[in-house]
Amino acid sequence: MEETKVEQTTIASRLADPGQSAITILHSKLFEEFPRLRFGFSTKKGGVSRIPYGLNMSYMVGDDPHHVDLNRQRFFGKLEIPLDCLAIPKQFHGDFIKVANTPGVYDLCDALIANQRGVYLCITAADCLPIFLYDPSLNAIATVHAGWRGTKLKILEKTVRKMTKEFGTNPADLVAFIGPGAGVCCYEVGEDVAREFDHRYLTRYAAKKPHLNLKLFSKIQLLDAGLRDRNIETSEYCTICTPGLFYSFRRERLNSGRMMGVIGMDIK
Secondary structure, three states: HHHHHHHHEEEEEEEEEEEEEEEEEEEEEEEHOOOOOEEEEEEOOOOOOOOOOOOOOOOOOOHHHHHHHHHHHHHHHOOOHHHHHHEEEEEOOOHHHHHHHEEHHHHOOOOOEOOOOOEEEEEOOHHHHHEEEEEEEOEEEEEEEHHHHHHHHHHHHHHHHHHHHHHHHHHHOOOEEEEEEEEOOOOOOHHHHHOOOOOOEOOOOOHHHOOOHHHHHHHHHHHHHHOOOHHHOOOOOOOOOHHHHOOOHHHHHHOOOOOOOOOOOOOO
């Protein structure tokens, strides 16, 4: 059932690697319409780290750093993206946005924007939403890390406005992919968090905590910012209830690895 769902909801690339399980990379159907755009989102499959880490992409979760190095080499190697071309944010659940003119590590931000070919923007996630933006008219890109705090702060709307200010982006030209994350099916929150959100983003069940729909809130933010509905793709995957493919901090806590997504424009 899980493998069928992969094919129905996104394009998955399974590439054999002798001695290891096949690496699985998720792709966006909308982004695949642009041949010079490189995009991929990792899963748990195909890594060298010991259980439970697999293809963990983060140095911050207790995994062996050497294994993380190898995992990143595998993932970015399959996408043919050089490791020295990556721009990686140190995320902290806020609404800070930085312009990434060069590769490197960017402290204390949850969104990066760029309009330089050969600079590939990254984001890590394990329940929070990884969101990717592309302006095909101006060759500008963005990555956004949106948990409930960042979503409440409207980091996504602010990122679109930042792209408009810095690059002249027309929001109607943007193409967006809202990646795998905690789904309304599983994302329970306390009443203190629920009070921060409009009722249309909450589902309530008898004798259960409210469930928060971050994906819907994110899509509404994009529409409010001026994107066209047909230019927004939302992954159906919930990281919490798809343990075969994704890490979930809600499910695994301190034993959770991290996925990573990347977007950038070829220099060719």
